[in-house]
Amino acid sequence: MSMIEFHDVEKYYGKFHALHNINLTIEAGETVVLIGPSGSGKSTLIRTVNGLELINSGQLIVDGFDLADKKTDMNKIRKNVGMVFQHFNLYQNKTVLENIMIAPRIVLKRDETENKKVAMELLDRVGLADKAGSYPAQLSGGQSQRIAIARSLAMHPKCILFDEPTSALDPEMIDDVLNVMKDIARDSSMTMLVVTHEMGFAREVGDRVIFMADGRILEDDTKESFFDGQPTNERARQFLSKIIKH
Amino acid sequence: MISIITNHWQDLLYGLGQTLLCSILALFFSLIIGSFFAIFEVVPSKTLRIIARVYIEIFRNIPLLVITMFFYVVIPMFFVKVNGFTAGTIGLTIYTSAFIAETVRSGIQSVDPGQMEGSRANGMTFSQAMRYVVLPQAFRIVIPPLGNQFINLVKNSSVLAFVAGFDLMYQGNTIASTSFDTLNAYFVVGVLYLIITMPLSYYMRYLEKRLN
Numbered sequence: 001m002s003m004i005e006f007h008d009v010e011k012y013y014g015k016f017h018a019l020h021n022i023n024l025t026i027e028a029g030e031t032v033v034l035i036g037p038s039g040s041g042k043s044t045l046i047r048t049v050n051g052l053e054l055i056n057s058g059q060l061i062v063d064g065f066d067l068a069d070k071k072t073d074m075n076k077i078r079k080n081v082g083m084v085f086q087h088f089n090l091y092q093n094k095t096v097l098e099n100i101m102i103a104p105r106i107v108l109k110r111d112e113t114e115n116k117k118v119a120m121e122l123l124d125r126v127g128l129a130d131k132a133g134s135y136p137a138q139l140s141g142g143q144s145q146r147i148a149i150a151r152s153l154a155m156h157p158k159c160i161l162f163d164e165p166t167s168a169l170d171p172e173m174i175d176d177v178l179n180v181m182k183d184i185a186r187d188s189s190m191t192m193l194v195v196t197h198e199m200g201f202a203r204e205v206g207d208r209v210i211f212m213a214d215g216r217i218l219e220d221d222t223k224e225s226f227f228d229g230q231p232t233n234e235r236a237r238q239f240l241s242k243i244i245k246h
Numbered sequence: 247m248i249s250i251i252t253n254h255w256q257d258l259l260y261g262l263g264q265t266l267l268c269s270i271l272a273l274f275f276s277l278i279i280g281s282f283f284a285i286f287e288v289v290p291s292k293t294l295r296i297i298a299r300v301y302i303e304i305f306r307n308i309p310l311l312v313i314t315m316f317f318y319v320v321i322p323m324f325f326v327k328v329n330g331f332t333a334g335t336i337g338l339t340i341y342t343s344a345f346i347a348e349t350v351r352s353g354i355q356s357v358d359p360g361q362m363e364g365s366r367a368n369g370m371t372f373s374q375a376m377r378y379v380v381l382p383q384a385f386r387i388v389i390p391p392l393g394n395q396f397i398n399l400v401k402n403s404s405v406l407a408f409v410a411g412f413d414l415m416y417q418g419n420t421i422a423s424t425s426f427d428t429l430n431a432y433f434v435v436g437v438l439y440l441i442i443t444m445p446l447s448y449y450m451r452y453l454e455k456r457l458n
């Protein structure tokens with residue numbers, strides 16, 4: 001079964017048509033990179049996947065749940081679909097350890113000893129075990145984002161959505177975060193949908209690259225044909241040459 | 247002034263007690279009721295938002311004395327008899343809760359929306375996100391204005407004097423009119439109010455410091 005399926009999805013903000021006729025299927029375990037100019041609808045698309053934005057028509061199936069159906073319990077989807085934001089959104093009133101432990105405790109009712117063990121292992125994995133007792137305000141951007149990723153992983157999701165996870169970071173911190181993300185991508189069972197302009201990441205661990213503009217998907221290629229072949233779409237080609245120059 | 251205290255210390259002490267009791271009850275209940283209406287104002291449900299808006303606008307914009315009189319005079323005409331203390335405490339609770347609701351709502355809305363989004367994306371329900379993430383941050387922000395509300399509440403408890411609630415103000419009025427020593431009677435009463443409000447004000451400031 002596919003992890004995410006968009007069928008003829010349309011999305012409006014009031015009168016503004018944000019997503020046009022989106023058709024997209026992402027298989028379990030795939031790492032898909034979503035690129036496109038500012039305002040093209042990347043955030044909107046990724047946010048529909050866990051119901052932070054609702055679609056107006058079409059069909060959107062995530063982890064077997066139909067998101068267009070009002071009866072669908074979004075919380076059930078969100079248990080299995082994590083999200084990492086550009087600005088981290090760590091809980092400011094909780095320590096790093098609590099940031100990671102709280103959702104498994106109150107949402108999954110995970111046993112406290114087990115919960116702590118999982119959290120400490122994850123802190124270790126992202127290289128921040130010494131920050132367990134710190135508060136988010138005491139962390140750098142790169143550290144915050146790695147904690148945010150650990151917080152997502154603690155729910156043992158099937159899929160994680162990343163919305164420009166490195167674009168608010170100082171350049172020297174970007175690699176620390178990308179390395180953690182690459183590490184996750186190598187886990188073959190995890191599905192990842194990543195909005196990023198880090199083409200190194202896409203080349204290294206991406207399976208597919210999707211190019212969006214003006215609320216439409218203009219290009220949906222395997223990594224190989226996107227980078228080595230050249231995108232067929234003219235705008236995608238121009239966009240790619242622009243971001244690769246940097 | 248000494249004679250006011252020596253002659254009337256029992257009345258004054260009783261008044262102080264009534265004022266304190268009324269203030270504590272009203273503070274406790276208005277904080278709870280106010281917080282609920284503050285949350286209603288930000289929930290997804292439109293009906294709840296409208297209910298909260300109506301409640302707050304009505305009770306924020308009616309004089310406290312009118313609300314109190316409603317419970318003291320109108321309710322007994324149709325339902326049960328309500329004594330002055332109860333009427334005053336209920337009036338004060340409702341009146342203050344409207345202001346507290348406004349204060350807490352502004353606190354909730356000044357918490358970064360990313361906190362709610364992060365919580366929801368992490369699998370929490372709206373109420374879990376409120377309880378564990380948003381409200382603790384909101385209350386921290388609104389401690390100073392909340393402290394002002396609490397001090398106003400203590401002072402506003404003098405509404406009891408109008409409905410024979412035997413509070414400090416009521417005792418002050420009685421002592422002033424029987425002893426004819428108006429100046430000293432109200433002076434003593436003023437000092438007794440300070441004895442309640444000053445520690446409250448210091449405590450709120452301490453709380454503010456400690457949480458920052």
Ligand SMILES: Nc1ncnc2c1ncn2[C@@H]1O[C@H](COP(=O)(O)OP(=O)(O)OP(=O)(O)O)[C@@H](O)[C@H]1O
Nearest residue numbers: 013014016018036037038039040041042043044045
């Ligand atoms: N809540 C909203 N209400 C109204 N319009 C919105 C809202 N969110 C986004 N939009 C509009 O929808 C369009 C797509 O926005 P979106 O944030 O999805 O773009 P994006 O591709 O993520 O851009 P960026 O690279 O700048 O993050 C933009 O024109 C934006 O102004």
Ligand SMILES: [Mg+2]
Nearest residue numbers: 042043044164
């Ligand atoms: Mg965006």
